Amino acid sequence: MAGGRRAAPALLLLLHAARLAAEQEVENLSGLSPSPEKDIFVVRENRTTCLMAEFAAKFIVPYDVWASNYVDLITEQAEIPLSRGAEMRGKCGTDEAELEISWLARAYSLRLSFAKEGRNTSRGPEALWRLARVQFTYDTAERTYFKDAVSPGKHTASSHRLSAFVTPAGKSYECQAQQTISLVSSDHQKSVELLLSEVRVQPFDISADFVFSEEHKCPVDQREQLEETLPLILGLILGLVIVITLCVYHIHHKLTANQVQIPRDRSQYKHMG
Structure with missing residues (x-):
């Protein structure tokens, strides 16, 4: 009986180890x-x-x-x-x-x-x-x-x-x-x-x-990603600046074209009206 009682804890330890492994x-x-x-x-x-x-x-x-x-x-x-x-x-x-x-x-x-x-x-x-x-x-x-x-x-x-x-x-x-x-x-x-x-x-x-x-992401990957996307971002910004410049020029040209032209030579005032 004593031998059986001593074997029981060892068996429990083996079962516990098997459960942990599983x-x-x-x-x-x-x-x-x-x-x-x-x-x-x-x-x-x-x-x-x-x-x-x-x-x-x-x-x-x-x-x-x-x-x-x-x-x-x-x-x-x-x-x-x-x-x-x-x-x-x-x-x-x-x-x-x-x-x-x-x-x-x-x-x-x-x-x-x-x-x-x-x-x-x-x-x-x-x-x-x-x-x-x-x-x-x-x-x-x-x-x-x-x-x-x-x-x-x-x-x-x-x-x-x-x-x-x-x-x-x-x-x-x-x-x-x-x-x-x-x-x-x-x-x-x-x-x-x-x-x-x-x-x-x-x-x-x-x-x-x-x-x-x-x-x-690690700093090196972040920097490389920025270096890859930076030319694209700069290209988009440049394109946007060109579009805005063309729009401003077009609006300015249209406004100046609709204004009454005042002659610079005063001798031409008598022909006006």
Whole structure:
């Protein structure tokens, strides 16, 4: 009986874990993207989407190799794309959310941590969310991207005091332009660069399943959009000025044509009347 009583709590824990696993779903939908470089990730809890992320990502990682004399070290750079079919885990919360992606037998792993908070802005208090931390783990013993690395092994590159993708609460962040996030590696403090493009992310307050909320464009996209529309706006203004000028000229010409012409030569006054 004692053994049965001890087994009961363990069974309950297993059932509870199974229920939690069933309540949370993580899906890699990268195959639905028309771009081969773009990945799509979705986290769902209780059959409702709570985090969505789409982006193309690549890492530039410096590493040491022996020079031809086998005495000096030289630095090479590995370009590591985020592979399609990557494994993923996610965590949603009221004020914190997280997305972890790993690929090539977990030789590479990317963790994105998001935070939601209140801030004082020029318009008053406002709720915002941001990308608060980026952590990238890589293994220089993996030979797909690292060739003949000296002292191969696992390293972790992390952001420092990051505040990126700052977005008003209830909106998604969108940026088509390429962005660079610098990370500091445990490998002799080398600087690793994360290159992101075609980004659309929302870690909080998704109102419709599998649907992003209204987008908040990054400053670069806003500037590019303005540069694209500015010539059109200037052309319309110029066209409007020309039309107004022609209308004023036409009205002025009509008014002056209807006025009685008074002769400038006084000798002609006797012929009037």
